[in-house]
Amino acid sequence: MEFGTFLWTTLGAMLTLAIFSFLYKDNPFYKFAEHLVVGVSAGYWAVILWHNGLVPNLFERLQDGDWYLLWLNSSRPWYLIPALLGVLMWTRFSKKYAWISRWPIAMYIGIATGVAIPLEMANRVNKQLYATMSNIHWSNFFGSGFLDTAAGYSEVIVFIGTIAGLIYFFFSKAHTGTFGVIAKVGIYILMIGFGASFGLTVMARISLFIQRIQFMHEDWALVAFDKTNPNYSGWFPAFFWLVALIVIGYIIKEFIIYLKNKDKPKPEKA
Amino acid sequence: MRYIFVIFSLVFLTFSAGLAQVDTLGADSTLLNIAPPAPISNLTVYDKANDHGHALILEWKPSPDDAAGKNTVMMYEIYRSESPDGPFENIGSVPSGNSRYDNIGILEKEARDYIPDNTDLYYRVDAVTINPEIRTSSEIFGPVRSYSNWFHRGRVPVLFAVLIFGGLMMYFVSVARKGAELYVRPLAGIAAVDDAIGRATEMGRPILYILGLGTADMISTIASFTILSRVAKQVAEYQTQLIVPCYDPIVMTVAQEVVKSSYLDAGHPDAYNDDMVFYITTNQFAYVAAVNGIMMRELPATNVYMGKFYAESLILAETGAVAGSIQIAGTDEVGQLPFFIVACDYTLIGEELYAASAYLGREPLMLGSLKAQDYAKAAVIILSILGIIAANFGWTAFTNIFKVLD
DSSP states (O other): OOOOHHHHHHHHHHHHHHHHHHTTTTHHHHHHHHHHHHHHHHHHHHHHHHIIIIIIIIHHHHHSSSSGGGTTTOOOGGGHHHHHHHHHGGGGGGTGGGGGGHHHHHHHHHHHHHHHHHHHHHIIIIIIHHHSOOOOOOOGGGSSSSHHHHHHHHHHHHHHHHHHHHHHTTTTOOOHHHHHHHHHHHHHHHHHHHHHHHHHHHHHHHHHHHHHHHIIIIIIIIIHOOSSSSTTOTHHHHHHHHHHHHHHHHHHHHHHHHHTTTOOOEEEEE | HHHHHHHHHHHHHHHHHOOOOEEEEEEHHHHTOOOOOOEEEEEEEOOOOOOSSSEEEEEEOOTTSSSSTTTTOOOEEEEESSSSTTOOOOEEETTTTOEEEEEESSSTTEEEEEBBBOOEHHHHHHEEHHHHEEEEOOOOEEEEEEOOOOOOGGGGHHHHHHHHHHHHHHHHHHHHTOOOHHHHHHOOHHHHHHHHHHHHHHTOEEEEEESOOOTTTTTHHHHHHHHHHHHHHHHHHHHEEEEEEEEEEEHHHHHHHHHHHHHHHHHOOOGGGGGGGGEESSHHHHHHHHHHHHHHOOSSSEEEEEEEOOOOOHHHHHHHHTTTEEEEESSSOOGHHEEEHHHHSSSEEEHHHHHHHHHHHHHHHHHHHHHHHHHHHHHHHHHHHHHHHHHHTTTTHHHGGGOOOO
């Protein structure tokens, strides 16, 4: 690894430590990393929006027109309508004309809702309903293998779970009596599903954490002392120890503050 | 052992090659001597149904030499022209054994895959051998035209569902407007919103409202706007501080309008400030980092998370818990609900988020829609039971009524 690359890796390691330091408490290192990532991402997004949004969807489609005719002579002048609606959003900067910006917003929300209603109905109601109307393989209950029997039970559990889950989401009837019992079965089934989902995601998150630790160890700490590296120089460990010193210095500072304040009453949290 | 394996492999390969009538060892001589295959037959081309046009479907009866006879067909190449005399352009191919090709074009005229609507088109299918020079063309089929459809017949069940649901909604809204008392069972998460606003006022600390990562066209974001409207109105009445950091600029603009009108409704338009609702960044974890910072620095008394959330849900909710805030969450993103359930004080699960606005507002329109939803759910339960009985007795005619095509 070249020294220039190692500098970037060191910056990555520093930012990783800065973000992890939030686990202790909010601190200047976290604030620096936070503002850096927010600033960089906002700038990056603006460029992406320009290149992937405006250029292909607007400018390229109007390019056969002339700017001095406001692209009205383009072969697809209707693209000027969304462009105009976009420009109207800029009226928000004027107190007098800010109300005009409600037109594009109204149009956007109206169209989006109109498109969403049949899509949601199809995907969340019709298709789910049709999928529930499946043939239960009763023969599986008497199957020789464990998996066959389990498959048979799963079809019945899915059906009961669907009905009970739907009953839980009844809002205009009190959950009492038999209705309440079925609703309780529904919420239990939902919670079992949530538990499984929770475990699965936590496993994925831990693997992300392990990957970050591997980066810190293999791509940064080991490289800093890797004398077999043909580009190795004293600057490699120097930068490692610089970061280590910053971390140790911060820990010592916090410990001193702790010693000074340990006898003082703690401020109440919200 | 290794030699035995190699010998067996060679024997197997030799037999395979022989069966396929492809002499890979003497390729040059044999490839030139392949007899042309018999052509495909019964080529038909028709417009793809239920679409926006620019698409045609080809079907044919495979060549007798496809996996039988001389067994020399390797693939079928599809050709298209706007004139029966050509020139024909190769537009795609399918391996042997297939008898259908979906010629799906795109809308951009400049693109190579563009298929003009309402234009006479002619098709031809070539049965091609391993030697691309040796092939047999089918008869030319045409003229055929593609055209767009006004109605998607495969989605008629959706039309009926929307009409029935719309009818139910209009009926119950009118009933609610006439003053009928519509019962709605209490939901802990909803009742907590009012208490949480009161708590923030007493403590003199702000309320943090997160609209999630959804765009303004998502149902959950729209539901969140309705709840924000109610929260902002109450915040304006109590003169509490409200913080709404946004992920999406359009969502921010809508949220600003929502909060501004709520302050106006509450009779405190002067208390509204555009800086209450502000944009951070459209990057998931950068947004999370910034919101976490706000939580630890401003120490809000209440955090409300309503809308579409993804992997950031647990990070946000855990930080809020560390900051000691009362937390109320609601999302229809099933994968994120477990995290809100474990880290928040109250969680609105799925449809409860949509119902929340009706609870908070108590307006006839909202209450009527809630009642209509319940009737729709009852219909779904009854139809599910009937459907599963029908499916088990093989009455597919009944279940197919509900089938929706893409």
